[in-house]
Amino acid sequence: MPMNALRDRRCFHHPHREAVARCPECRRFYCRECAVEHDSRLLCADCLARTRADGTARRPSWPWHLPLRLLTGLVGLWFLFYVMGRALLLMPTAFHEGGRTAAPTAETGGP
Amino acid sequence: MTAEWRKNEQPGALAEEALLLVRRAPAAAWAGYLACSVPFVLALLYFWTDMSRGAQAYERCAPAALGLAALFIAMKTGQAYFTALLLDTLAQRTRPWSLRRVLRMAAVQGAMQPWSLFVLPVALLLLYPFVPVHGFFQAWTAFGDGETANLKQIRGRAWSLAMQDLRPQAFTLWLASPWLLGAGMAAAFGTVRMMELIASGGAVHNAEWFGIGAVLFTLFAGLLSPLGFALTVNIGILFATIPALLRIFLGWETLFSISGFYALTNTTFLAALFGVAYLCMDPVMKAAYALRAFRAESRHNGRDILVAIRDMRDAREAAP
Structure with a gap:
């Protein structure tokens, strides 16, 4: 993520805070507290929950x-x-x- | 990065902590490890002896090789179980075991570990990629614990772990990897046999060949795997002494005591030495990668901090 893209961006949930990361799933900007590292990626809490739910629901216990x-x-x-x-x-x-x-x-x- | 992490980056620290972890391994972990690894080592020795001496051995080669392949996968499953219990010991947790999880673990290990026997010798010859490639297969043992059957996810995590901290990995590998010991033994034995061929026999006495072999073994194995070298010498002395002691104290003549000097210079004796050394050294490698996997996981879930807090609380409660 180039620094220029983050400059002047604000957190999606906290408009008074500056953004430090962009979620690769929803493409929104988030502050330090809203972005979570998961599997070597910075995700927002909503996308993390959705990823986990999808993973649990879709993952077959025995892949073919x-x-x-x-x-x-x-x-x-x-x-x-x-x-x-x-x-x-x-x-x-x-x-x-x-x-x-x-x-x-x-x-x-x-x- | 905390001081604790910096300390752990010292090359010797990982090997030292791995040895301490092996001593803390629960009895169930050892039972699983030995129950699955000893049959493979014994079967490999039998296979080696049979194929190198059996008159009709070629008839049994194919079915024996299939049995050996199945036992190899069983061994890797036992080693994954051992590593999973070491991880649980580090994380101070208990995860449930079911038949389904064990079968999933066997399938995940069987899907990747057989290729280690093809890839690792090539990586060893090329030298440079050996550390990460070896680390990848060790990490696969740690992460393929039957919790998930998602091979892509396990591969990603194992490769990520293998590419981190190459220096401590290389040091632990040099100290405790059976692969380097095997390479040293094979290099020494191969050199002696080539020298014997060049000398075309008769010119040098057997005891002198044994002496040359011992010097070459010290040189190659001592440099490539110092711990493995010391271990192998001790096991060799034990193997050579027991038949002599049986003959002196009990009057029992065994094949080894009758063969005398020749019992020490055949390939089966060397294979037996390597097999026992492997069973002694491999748990240390597994413990080292259980430690690395635990630390890598802790970066995401903070488990090491929870364990440290629990230890402090227990220590405070235990204090008078």
């Missing part, structure tokens, strides 16, 4: 895409672990068993 996203996540994980398993299978035993690649010999201090 949630099971789909859960399934996508599960399939993605399945793929990742499957690839990991196949990679482990492809690695030679010597890789997993460590020091067995360098079997002790007479030259290296073995029997």
Whole structure:
């Protein structure tokens, strides 16, 4: 909000007070006491109440895409672990068993 | 900004407070965390051992991977429950739990957390985006507590939290993130194996390879995750000592005591070390993000002030 837009503006509810914010919902100007920060936005009390009421009324407890996203996540994980398993299978035993690649010999201090 | 907030911006303060919060965690939080996380860690170890040694393991790879994927989502649900109870402890409140909320929490976590295993390794390789990306998935655990199924809202809040105060986040991550410990272990192990291949075996004795590996592990893991390094060394000593003690005092021969030196140099031993270290370190990360989420929420609803007032009132009433 540029300062020029707020200059000489008065609060919608308190005409004797200067405005400090403009509600992005109703586009009216409000003073410090009438504007409320909600979800990183400055709203007026009426719009805040309306937003909350709408959110409660409209928000479905289970959005339709949630099971789909859960399934996508599960399939993605399945793929990742499957690839990991196949990679482990492809690695030679010597890789997993460590020091067995360098079997002790007479030259290296073995029997 | 108050003096309290400035103090909390010190990098070490967040990690210190997270450790204190972990000690205050209620028994139900620990029960939920361990009941969901231990099965995944054990299943991962079994999967790792089976795939690296089982003769017919390729037949079981696909169903075992599916089971592991389901257990991963269960683990993330348990961790979200743990974080939600830590948030309730901080806010001094009790929220009701229902089956519907738990299922919603599992769905919300399952919708996002699997992608952390794809995105975080890439972010770790690129280094710079690792802190916010890691923070985003931790914040998702904190905010996806089943209260809402609005993914857009959770994503916005989690991203906002992840982008704030990167310095304390980076310090806590360096101190307590299992990801950096895993990267250090993988780098040390990979380097030793490459050196073994180059030397083509036989030229260097096994004990010398172990020594080189220990030095590289100290270097990589010690730098990347000092707390994880100290923890892993302690767990390693414990794992190596128990079979020897069983043999000395009770005469029990185990696979570990028979294998001797080789028991310490295989990939399953390293995976077991990492699994136990993960279970020790991850709750600290969860506590750190519960603290950050609580403070971020308090900026909007003033909950921290209410808690402080309640504490002062309780202290005054308790005074003689």
